[in-house]
Amino acid sequence: MRKIEHIGIAVKDLGKAELVYQKLLGVTPYKREIVESEHVTTSFFRVGPNKIELLESFNEESALSKFIEKRGEGIHHIAFDVPDIQKEMDRLKKEGYQLIHDQPKPGADNKLICFVHPKSCNGVLIELCQEIKDD
Ligand code: ZN
Secondary structure (H helix, E strand, C coil): CCEEEEEEEECCCHHHHHHHHHHHHCCCCCEEEEEHHHCEEEEEEEECCEEEEEEEECCCCCHHHHHHHHHCCEEEEEEEECCCHHHHHHHHHHCCCCECCCCCEEECCCEEEEEECHHHHCCCEEEEEEECCCC
């Protein structure tokens, strides 16, 4: 894995949270994006070389809604940038990590993603992401 790609924060009200983080970080979000497959709306901030992703659910049945119900708002996942997501998924599976998806899937911000179960990582949800090249 190359670096932390972003940190995901679960929020109840994206509009309010955007204002909080806008004031905190001194920048406006550069992107708002709906991820249909995860039933979430996301908002991204750039802070120097790092990124923060705010996530709000639009469906009470979503994994994110259940997360907030159980644990409240807060840090939801840490995402790592990987050059070849399929290779990394195969490697982790072989090492005994429990992956949430069998196949890489389209995520927010032009990425292929896969989640690693928090059970495998001391309670932390890990996201693998590979940049989708446009050319
Ligand atoms: Zn993420």
